[in-house]
Amino acid sequence: MAPLVPSHEELQRRRIIGINAETVTNIPSTDFPGHWPGESHGWATDQFKKDFQVEFHSNDQFEASFSLIGLDAAVANAFRRILMAEIPTLAIEYVYVHNNTSVIQDEVLAQRLGLVPLKGSVEGINWMHWFRKPSEDDEGAEANTPSDFNTVVLRLEVECTVNPDAAADEQDPRKRYNNAHVYAKDIVFVPVGRQEQYFVDEGAIQSTNPDILIAKLRPGQKIEMELHCVKGIGADHAKFSPVATATYRLLPDIQIERPIIGEDAKKFANCFPKGVIGLESVTSEEAARRGSGYEGHAGEQKAVVKDPFKDTVSRECLRHEEFQGKVKLGRVRDHFIFNVESTGQFDSDVLFLESVKVLKLKCAQWKRGLTDLMA
Amino acid sequence: MSREAYQVPSMGAQQNTFGTETGGFGGAMAVDTPSVVYLCGECSARVPLKRGDQIRCKDCGHRVLYKERTKRMVQFEAR
Numbered sequence: 001m002a003p004l005v006p007s008h009e010e011l012q013r014r015r016i017i018g019i020n021a022e023t024v025t026n027i028p029s030t031d032f033p034g035h036w037p038g039e040s041h042g043w044a045t046d047q048f049k050k051d052f053q054v055e056f057h058s059n060d061q062f063e064a065s066f067s068l069i070g071l072d073a074a075v076a077n078a079f080r081r082i083l084m085a086e087i088p089t090l091a092i093e094y095v096y097v098h099n100n101t102s103v104i105q106d107e108v109l110a111q112r113l114g115l116v117p118l119k120g121s122v123e124g125i126n127w128m129h130w131f132r133k134p135s136e137d138d139e140g141a142e143a144n145t146p147s148d149f150n151t152v153v154l155r156l157e158v159e160c161t162v163n164p165d166a167a168a169d170e171q172d173p174r175k176r177y178n179n180a181h182v183y184a185k186d187i188v189f190v191p192v193g194r195q196e197q198y199f200v201d202e203g204a205i206q207s208t209n210p211d212i213l214i215a216k217l218r219p220g221q222k223i224e225m226e227l228h229c230v231k232g233i234g235a236d237h238a239k240f241s242p243v244a245t246a247t248y249r250l251l252p253d254i255q256i257e258r259p260i261i262g263e264d265a266k267k268f269a270n271c272f273p274k275g276v277i278g279l280e281s282v283t284s285e286e287a288a289r290r291g292s293g294y295e296g297h298a299g300e301q302k303a304v305v306k307d308p309f310k311d312t313v314s315r316e317c318l319r320h321e322e323f324q325g326k327v328k329l330g331r332v333r334d335h336f337i338f339n340v341e342s343t344g345q346f347d348s349d350v351l352f353l354e355s356v357k358v359l360k361l362k363c364a365q366w367k368r369g370l371t372d373l374m375a
Numbered sequence: 376m377s378r379e380a381y382q383v384p385s386m387g388a389q390q391n392t393f394g395t396e397t398g399g400f401g402g403a404m405a406v407d408t409p410s411v412v413y414l415c416g417e418c419s420a421r422v423p424l425k426r427g428d429q430i431r432c433k434d435c436g437h438r439v440l441y442k443e444r445t446k447r448m449v450q451f452e453a454r
Contacts, residue, residue: 096448106449110453111453
């Protein structure tokens, strides 16, 4: 028996998550075999290729917004989690303090420095290996020694002095003293070995945000330290995460079930962010049609849904008596609006492709594991 | 380079100079005693002091002096 094929309307209905005043309904996806009697819903690559869509909304260097449509939440969430926790970047890991007479304690300063986002040539980052840490509990594992391919050396050497050229009554410490503020741009990269070929000019290891304030000094105080950066992943420590934010939301869906006309329409539009609801005048055809709800309202303003993308789904419209039963709010279950903001090492659109690469790698690994299991 | 274990500097030479000293005239003693730099508690000036010197800042006359921070390298994990 051939499997039943649900109508387009029915499929559309199943895609919508209902958002009511106090409840959310129809949350889990049901497009898997065995849920709907007689229907197939088997996963097929061809069908997925046909249905899956990607739409870019904005794509700046360090912030991108795009939609993935026709995808299961599990996969979309996997991408989000991989973005945050499994794409490697460089961060300061070891801090060797030679001298620190500033008011900020060594360990606090070290922790602060670790969180400074770094950037460098992507080619160089990919060339670098992991640095395996020495561990006490695993004697068999060999610890790495710092080399050009696993450690990047940075130096921070700042001494605060009195500025002899400053006016006698100068109140601003930044003018009165030299180096009163230590910024991320004061960290200098010391290339070792092959790093000189990979991290050149613009590709040198440096802070993405040169104006991060690291410490404040007064004359006579001094910071002198060597910083060793290693490659790591966000799952180990947040400082290795290549994204500032990586989030998704579902596309909001607004259905006006019965006409909202006149003053109500204006009030209705005010329940939503600007641009979500538009006002149009009722045409004479609509007014002439019986049972449409517009009879005798020709020329009046009616509310229409213009751009549900901009909605925040605040549910404000559900609080008002006059809109009861006239509107249905929801979200589209398989339309994920991603927002990826890079910390500066990678371009934001490249980051997403990296996450796809990592997921592919994991799948290949798992497949290998399965074959080993069968053998 | 910097991840080597720290070597405690041997104090042998200095202890010898202290050991041979027989408490003669102050002037003669000051020649071979090493001077140690302290920081003034008032004006944070650097005050080099030798053995037997008066504990007093040469700039402001303050009588509280502090030791300088150790020159030893300290390792931290940035996390």
